[in-house]
Amino acid sequence: MERVNGGGTQVKALSEHVYDYIWTRIQRGEWREHEKIPSIRLLASELNVHRLTVFKAYQRLKEDKKVYVKDKSGYYVHPGGLLPFDDLDSPIVSSYVQKSHLSEIHRVPATYQFSYALIDPNLLPNRYFSEYVKEIFDLYPKVLSTYSTVQGDEELRHVLARHFAHQHHFHVGADDILITSGSQQAIDLLARLLIQPMDAVLIERPTYSAAIDIFRQQGAKLLPVDIHPNGYDLEQVESYMIQHKPRLFYLNPTFHNPTGYTIPAKQRKQLVELAERHRCFLLEDDTFHDIYFDREPPLPLFSYSTEGYVVYIRSFSKYVAPGLRIAAVCLRPALMKHLFTLKALSDNGSPLLNQKIFLHYFSSARLQQHLEKLRIALNVRKSIMEEELSLTDWTWSSPAGGLNLWVKLPPSVPMDELLAKSIEKSISFVPGSICDPLKEKKAWMRLSYSYINEKQLREGVRQLIQLSRELNHAHTHF
């Protein structure tokens, strides 16, 4: 059980907790300067800890000049500890609130937008939707006056259950499906459901940046599992499972974000067996399943599941109408009732209108036609990006699907500077470090080829390469 770098929570001695408890409250201003804090006896009884523990904490607070002792009558707040309201950072908010690294990058507007792993709105079936919406108001005139059930529209859940049986050969009932507002909400709810502080969580390296933030926020200790073009090192995975008893493994095995790698079928089966043997949940995030270029990817891990340790998160709206925010979670009944409760407390159910609009498009023949066209269009964009990048010494593994290239630059290019310069030129990309639970991978970047059109894509990549050359040059001549 050695300590692992990049993990989240370190467990503190109890007196340190007491120290933090008092110090946080002083910073928040709950006791004022020169006000008496609770006596050792009182706080020990309130917190149900030994008086000696509180004594130790108070001694350290005294040493650190957070409190002082007066006339043997007790401990008083030392002046200067109170934070001004507008500067309050961690003490004012719950301890695990994380930065959302990805959303910060997305706040910067860019002409050459390579940081959005989203599909160009011009490739989406916009004009059909206004027709569908009209039909929906005819069919369900009170759709906006009604809440969906918390679990999601029943008709939609039935259609999805049939779709999974047909496409993936796994059989779930409509009751085993919960509709969420996008896969982001699904990950967040599942993290809240399954993770307690101190729990170990396996996570791919690199991975989806927001997932790192979500699991950290729950206080998880993250254990990175490298993903390679041919999959994971399963011996490493098993040894982690034996040593650290991880609660879950969050993974994105199909056209993985950011690398584009796909775990082969054989490893999928082995992984499910490992997870069942070691009672580790597999959170399978299957966002890009339908975005393949040549042939369908292997069946989801969920299809191999027999004991219920796989939880399947499937996002659909991303390549149909991302604005609808529709994803589905499949999991076994014992967990569903708890997930249901969390969803009820979080938002009382996703909006019904959005579910009905999605349902109607999803059930129509147009979906398949749209997907076929979309795959061709994305493949063309990927080829353009690869064509331009082939003129450099940058390296990547060409993906068979998905929206991203995961590109390694030579060490001579300083990534942080390149990002700063790029943003000045209205070019945006995701630096590898934020996709890495260890915050390394500094030589890498994620370039999404899905969001801007062919012409801009070519121009943007050329400019990006040019910028990197200038930086490289500048550094060489220093």
Added chain:
Amino acid sequence: MERVNGGGTQVKALSEHVYDYIWTRIQRGEWREHEKIPSIRLLASELNVHRLTVFKAYQRLKEDKKVYVKDKSGYYVHPGGLLPFDDLDSPIVSSYVQKSHLSEIHRVPATYQFSYALIDPNLLPNRYFSEYVKEIFDLYPKVLSTYSTVQGDEELRHVLARHFAHQHHFHVGADDILITSGSQQAIDLLARLLIQPMDAVLIERPTYSAAIDIFRQQGAKLLPVDIHPNGYDLEQVESYMIQHKPRLFYLNPTFHNPTGYTIPAKQRKQLVELAERHRCFLLEDDTFHDIYFDREPPLPLFSYSTEGYVVYIRSFSKYVAPGLRIAAVCLRPALMKHLFTLKALSDNGSPLLNQKIFLHYFSSARLQQHLEKLRIALNVRKSIMEEELSLTDWTWSSPAGGLNLWVKLPPSVPMDELLAKSIEKSISFVPGSICDPLKEKKAWMRLSYSYINEKQLREGVRQLIQLSRELNHAHTHF
């Protein structure tokens, strides 16, 4: 700092935490029967606690027959501890996951639906919405291909900022507003933002049942503040603030749910002063502001705020198109950046289509006409309910707005039995106990008069009264 009943978290001794850490993991099956658990030395180093603490925990585990000692070589898992997967309850899910009491009642279908504090879909402007939606697709043809910004549609936030300045005389910028998927999500995000386990939280008694569940889920210690027809006992509030340093006071001061009471303007001002003096946030949930019968209620507490301790949650879609799930949170910039992060990690922003539909209706002249008609219709329904109830010895305080009557029954009527019998007869209401953080208030019920039409309402109330008489009678003759 005496311990308060009905509070959530009790702080445990550290050895109890270690005990739970091991026992939870045995129940989850992370170590099998007869498998060796980590040595005292190893676990003490892993958890960063004293070996004696681990020793104490292991001794108790031994006494409780969770583990046994073998050949002095260490501690081994005692057979029988592993829970069957499908029975796993608390050990499998995060410790604070709560029941959602209200959503359980709402799952039961009922003809005479008095448990929904929702507006009858027939009173909502359904037919206009299909027109608006068409206009929106003409205006924003790619509305479904686009994400909203995480903070919410900018145009909508500007319109709301102007609305607040005009209606409530408080001035916030569009940047001080965050759009959430209903006020439920707003409460959940703010609880996650502000509450750490052990934090004291003031909460009205009675209150919105789901809010109790949400704060409990965050590990808060709840301190109930009785709400009376004329407001709170401010001396009690201040003494709680002094003694318990609560993190926040969650309150619903206008046409309060479930009582319908409205806090007078004078108390609002005093309450804000108290909160600022004692650095306690006021989470003002203002869901029913526009649902008044005779005259506008006093200004929100937020209008009196000078130092930023009031956080304003305003729900609109409830009386326009509840299916849209639109609410707004106003709070100062120092907190906004953190709330923004939580919203980004939770769902990446509410759907744009829903925000645009709401915006167009909200900006139209129809909204005022709709509200005027709605107030009359709801007042009529309230009168019918009160007319029927006046034939009983039940008591209530007639509300000046909102959707509910908070009714006290004579002690001779057993509430649990009445609810069970009612559900059999397809009548549904909210028992007072689930609105009470202390789970008392057993003589009370919340009857919503907003969801079913006049005829059904009269019939349903008559049947409910009849049932209570039968029960009363049956008990008297025992």
